[in-house]
Amino acid sequence: MRTQFAIWAGKIAGKISKMIGFGGSTIPGVIARIVDGAFLRHLRRNAKTIIYITGTNGKTTTTNLIAKILETSGKTVIANREGANMVTGISATIVRNAPLLGVSLHDVAVIEVDEASLPRALSECQPDYLIVTNFFRDQLDRYGEIDMLIQKMITSLQSTKVKLILNADDPFVHRFAALPIEKLYIGMSENACQFPSYKMGESKFCPNCMNELSYRYVHFGQLGHYECSCGFSRPHPDFSAEKVYQNDKGIHLLSDREYYQTTLKGLYNAYNVLFAISICKTLGVESNVIRTGLLTYQLLAGRMQEFIIDHVSWKLNLVKNPAGGNLTLAEFMRTKEEKQLIFCLNDLLADGEDISWIWDIDMEMANQEEVKFFIASGKRAHDAALRMKYSGIPTEKIVIIPDLKEAVLEARRNGLPTNIMATYTCLSPIGALLRGETGKEKVYRRFHFWGLTLRNRG
Ligand SMILES: [Zn+2]
Known part of the structure; x- marks a missing residue:
């Protein structure tokens, strides 16, 4: 009953905020959370499978790519496509997708989650899968805030049964490997792609022994094929990409000897495409459906x-x-x-x-x-x-x-x-x-x- 009341309150607040010109804001989520402080748990009632996507870059694109491919495969999807990724924004997405009465069960929820909001989101609702894209220090991060943030995220996953899909090329993300839960990795093969050069941060240190990592191959930033004398090294990816290039049509790549073309521009997006392919394959979507989803992605946004x-x-x-x-x-x-x-x-x-x-x-x-x-x-x-x-x-x-x-x-x-x-x-x-x-x-x-x-x- 509390759930239903929270949804009604959120919906009414949304209508009022629209009438006074605030448009599609997070207000429905704010109000729903006042009524029910752990409102995200209702995601479980609304979706059979839940996927969270977190990390510094690529969350919104990855979320939209996955939602598009799953819809192409005939599944019903809830997603926070516009990138409202704090708990209030995610709550607003749930309110908008909920019917006035009863429950509307979707096949999949594809939810982008802000890195700092992840522990809270996990405490209210555990997803089936969590995708971790990458972590980049910004120039202001002199005090290792990102290290603390990652540590908090890892701690909040400690006693869960979430399946992780991790970026093998990012030593920051590889820190999640210490968790005793199921993991899959994605990564770019050596010479897969000539990424535009990227200014190197101070992130090339081993999380185990703090020594400098040595790189056999660098894609950009701290992403690449790394190893350390203590034994910490890039894991072998379950899903890899090679022959990545871009022309006026978009990004093309080869994964598991299968060719994919996308309408996306910007070579960095190749990682997001690979994440989308990996989770959709894990959920049993056929390659040709993934291909169609990737090809028609922009058409829908158009x-x-x-x-x-x-x-x-x-x-x-x-x-x-x-x-x-x-x-x-x-x-x-x-x-x-x-x-x-x-x-x-x-x-x-x-x-x-x-x-x-x-x-x-x-x-x-x-x-x-x-x-x-x-x-x-x-x-x-x-x-x-x-x-x-x-x-x-x-x-x-x-x-x-x-x-x-x-x-x-x-x-x-x-x-x-x-x-x-x-x-x-x-x-x-x-x-x-x-x-x-x-x-x-x-x-x-x-x-x-x-x-x-x-x-x-x-
Ligand atoms: Zn080491």
């Missing part, structure tokens, strides 16, 4: 949004880099029906002021007979049109209409299925325009006027 206007489909996509643009175009070109493309390009701060990335979009893909019209819009409509022209699209098909509303009206007159690629600041005005143009809005107006629903439009 908010593929559909509107029906005059019985015709309009798809709105946020595009902020070549990889996202190419995924959108590939999806757009999958069908052979007649259609049109709108490219809304702004160059405000939130969009990125440098728009040179549009030249890396494979616009040539869209130069096909079935695409009847190309509309270039936004503050940099002329640049968007130029990119289209240079990909060989006939100029008579290209129209330049900088004003977003005029562009939508023009496209509507053409009456064709439409795909809109929009940079960040174009997204919300275009969305508002499309909602205003749907038949739905008109039905609602009549509903309010007559006091009953009139299904007058077909």
Whole structure:
């Protein structure tokens, strides 16, 4: 009963905080925890399997990758995707996912946990798995605070049955090996990847005997293949990666002789990808499902949004880099029906002021007979049109209409299925325009006027 009351209180607090303009905050979690001080234990009632992810870098990306792959495999997932990783933030995630009455049991909870909050989180709810990504000292850590933090984390795991998934390449993380619980390791093979060089910290000392570690191979920072005369050395990983590289499509890697491609950029993310592969394989997800999840990861974050206007489909996509643009175009070109493309390009701060990335979009893909019209819009409509022209699209098909509303009206007159690629600041005005143009809005107006629903439009 206390649980139910805590969830109700949290939900009401969330509604009120939204009404007064605080939006999606951690307030529901704060209120739920006032009612029930160990609120995280309710995670157990809401999920069959629980995964925590902690460490200095890569928590949010790893959490989102795992959630995406598990959803691709058909599992139902709770996750704190936006990275609210203190106990209040995690509690807010539970409140949001809980039904008003009863329990909604999900297959998996994927929860990012702040390093300092881990002992508290463990005392309220033990996960089945804990992923520890890495630990990096920041420049202010002169007093070994990170060493104390790690020691506290290890102590809080002492009498648990949590299965650990650890980064073998990080001697800091390897300290968790002292725990008498089940462990799995991930790591990068020698020469797996030319990581961008990384300024060396003061972390290359053996946690057992405090002597300096010797490295056979360094990836970056203190990550690499290390050993010490006392016998402390990098464990052999259960999941390793090799042939890691990045091109304009994203990161590619080979793990267990299987090839994976991701839409992620930034070579450091290879570790997060490997963590996602390792836990999903441990949970029995097939390699081809993992591959699909990794490949479609960004597509979901790109908010593929559909509107029906005059019985015709309009798809709105946020595009902020070549990889996202190419995924959108590939999806757009999958069908052979007649259609049109709108490219809304702004160059405000939130969009990125440098728009040179549009030249890396494979616009040539869209130069096909079935695409009847190309509309270039936004503050940099002329640049968007130029990119289209240079990909060989006939100029008579290209129209330049900088004003977003005029562009939508023009496209509507053409009456064709439409795909809109929009940079960040174009997204919300275009969305508002499309909602205003749907038949739905008109039905609602009549509903309010007559006091009953009139299904007058077909
Ligand atoms: Zn040693």
